[in-house]
Each structure stands twice: as C-alpha cells, then as structure tokens.
Amino acid sequence: MRIVSFGFQTWGRKTLAALIDSDHEVVLSVTHPAGASSYKAIWNDSVEELAREHGIAVHLTERADAETIDLVKRAEPDVIVVNSWYTWMPPELYKLPPFGTLNLHDSLLPKFTGFSPVLWALISGSAEFGLTVHRMDEQLDTGDILVQHRLPIPAGATGTELVLAGMELIPGAVHQALAALTDGTAVWTPQNKADRTYFHKRSDRDSRIDWSWDAVDLERFVRALSAPYPRAFSHYRGERVEILAATISEARYGGTPGRVIVQEGGGAVVCGPNPVRGNNSALVITRVRTADGVEHDGGEFFVRGGYLTDSPE
Structure with a gap:
C-alpha cells in the first residue's frame, strides 16, 4: 500500500x-x-x-x-x-x-x-x-x-x-x-x-494541587505529573513550590486542608474530605523544588509548619 x-x-x-x-x-x-x-x-x-x-x-x-x-x-x-x-x-x-x-x-x-x-x-x-x-x-x-x-x-x-x-x-x-x-x-x-x-488539554492551572482531594488522589496526581511534564505545585509562605515526590501517610489526621504537620519523616499535609473528622490520610511530601530550581527534602523544607495554599498570601 x-x-x-x-x-x-x-x-x-x-x-x-x-x-x-x-x-x-x-x-x-x-x-x-x-x-x-x-x-x-x-x-x-x-x-x-x-x-x-x-x-x-x-x-x-x-x-x-x-x-x-x-x-x-x-x-x-x-x-x-x-x-x-x-x-x-x-x-x-x-x-x-x-x-x-x-x-x-x-x-x-x-x-x-x-x-x-x-x-x-x-x-x-x-x-x-x-x-x-x-x-x-x-x-x-x-x-x-x-x-x-x-x-x-x-x-x-x-x-x-x-x-x-x-x-x-x-x-x-x-x-x-x-x-x-x-x-x-x-x-x-x-x-x-x-x-x-x-x-481537555492541560494548562498550568491544571497542575495546581487542590487540597480538598483525598490523599490517594493527590499521591496519584503527583506521580502523574513527573518530568518532563509540568510538576504539581502549590504555594507555601508566598512562594510557588513544586511537589516532586510524596507518599500516603500511615497515620490518620484531622484539621484544615493544606495544614503542614512535620511527622512520619517528612512534611505531612492534612488533606482529603471531611478533615474535621480526624479520620483522613495525609499526603506526606518527601521532595520539593522552589522557584529558584533548588530541590529540598520535604521534612526539612516544611519544618516551620504553616499552610499550603492555592495562591501566594
């Protein structure tokens, strides 16, 4: 042919x-x-x-x-x-x-x-x-x-x-x-x-983490957006931060979506539905990259606690 x-x-x-x-x-x-x-x-x-x-x-x-x-x-x-x-x-x-x-x-x-x-x-x-x-x-x-x-x-x-x-x-x-x-x-x-x-075609907005998602969904989201694709990102203390690697917590947490807890060897972010019930898994962030291109250990980077947010505060 x-x-x-x-x-x-x-x-x-x-x-x-x-x-x-x-x-x-x-x-x-x-x-x-x-x-x-x-x-x-x-x-x-x-x-x-x-x-x-x-x-x-x-x-x-x-x-x-x-x-x-x-x-x-x-x-x-x-x-x-x-x-x-x-x-x-x-x-x-x-x-x-x-x-x-x-x-x-x-x-x-x-x-x-x-x-x-x-x-x-x-x-x-x-x-x-x-x-x-x-x-x-x-x-x-x-x-x-x-x-x-x-x-x-x-x-x-x-x-x-x-x-x-x-x-x-x-x-x-x-x-x-x-x-x-x-x-x-x-x-x-x-x-x-x-x-x-x-x-639809993915854009920068589609790589932004939604902290209302369940931790299982968020962990898949981080894995899906691997290099060379634009990485999953959020904002921490006014700075855009790319989430390069993460796992699902073994413990259960309660609180506010996006709140950082330094536990389990890394920065654990409380997330998932009904966080006030205290029965949801968290996303344990193990590797991040800041806007200057430098990579950081998740536990060390989030040691000050605080919140991950949709936009700079």
Whole structure:
C-alpha cells in the first residue's frame, strides 16, 4: 500500500518508523514545524528528520490547508496514518484514501478521548490504559476501532513511565492494523459513545494541587505529573513550590486542608474530605523544588509548619 503519514513529536516519529519498517511504501510525511513552546518541547523527537533520512517527501505545516490536501491527493495514498497531529483534518482529506484514515490514540477508547489521555488515566485512578487504532470520522477520537492494545497501570507508576510504555505499543499496533487492511480481515468495532469521556488539554492551572482531594488522589496526581511534564505545585509562605515526590501517610489526621504537620519523616499535609473528622490520610511530601530550581527534602523544607495554599498570601 501507499501510505501518507501525519504526525509530530515522538509519537509521530515512532509511528513513521513503524510504517517504514512495514512492507508498505510511505510516499509522504506531513508534520508540524518544530517549536519552542512548552507543549511542543516535550517528547520532541523529529518526524521530519527521520523522513528525510529515508528519502521520504516531507511537508511542513501547522494545519491541513488547501496546499496540504493537494499534496496528499497527488501522492495517491491507499491509507493515511495519523499520530499526534494537533489540528483539525477536514472530511475531504480523511475520506480521500480507499482505506480512509487511521488515527492512533493512546487510550482505551471510548474512554479518555481528547488530550493527555495517559496522564488523565493515571490521575483518574484507572486500572489500565493502552493504545487504540481507529478510523477517523467527524468527531475527535470517536471512529470505529480496528486495533486496541491494553496495559495495566502498576502501583507506583509515574506518568512518564506509562507514556513510555504506551509508545512501545505503537509498532505492533501499526503492523497489525496494516495487515488487517491488506489481507481483508479488518473488523471495525463501533464505539459506544455513551461511554465516552473527554479530557481537555492541560494548562498550568491544571497542575495546581487542590487540597480538598483525598490523599490517594493527590499521591496519584503527583506521580502523574513527573518530568518532563509540568510538576504539581502549590504555594507555601508566598512562594510557588513544586511537589516532586510524596507518599500516603500511615497515620490518620484531622484539621484544615493544606495544614503542614512535620511527622512520619517528612512534611505531612492534612488533606482529603471531611478533615474535621480526624479520620483522613495525609499526603506526606518527601521532595520539593522552589522557584529558584533548588530541590529540598520535604521534612526539612516544611519544618516551620504553616499552610499550603492555592495562591501566594
């Protein structure tokens, strides 16, 4: 088959590499220009570089505009394969090839459509995550499913570890999907849209800790926002502080959400629902980083007590 690839960052590069390693011909690679924004700078392995190394024609663009559509038409693909493409693709484009357009999405659709699905899956307490290959349609991540691979979310896993594990599913899923198309065994499973969950793109505000959450949720939140992602943060004595590592307390505490207690070998923050009942676990913060980039032991940093707050006081 003749394939046109749309992709960006490490996800797009790994997908293009899988296409190159298949028995098919990649006739065009469409990718976004490199950028310095914080979002584009994460997992920024170059699709363009890999395509040029293999003599594949490259088209750099921010969106699927008229020029892009014309180039794809002239490439005469049998299928378009997409992974990590930022902008809308019109029906004129995704319906163009005989086999349509396959999109790779790193969640178990219909759950966690939208953005940062692996991080949201961990934050939400899901037991598993994975990778779905589906046919693109008029909505975001809602098309019929062709291939779906699952992985458990291990206890103590970080968001970064899960993202990397999910990327390792890409080659197998791509090869399985292409084989199903070429040998006529493709089975398309419609998504139950009543089960769909959608999550928005994360911003700085979404990394701020909400001390009304249960400690179990907060501990997952800290693990999910591991480097290179923006870290979980709060404010302490007027200063923004990133929470790099934390555990759940063994003891139970009562008081006010965000109140710092120096116990259990670290700074324990009383949190969770109904804190006045004195029966909630606390988040034991073991490592923090201040605005100057310096890391500190949690117990030593919070030795003065006080409160962690939503904003500087």
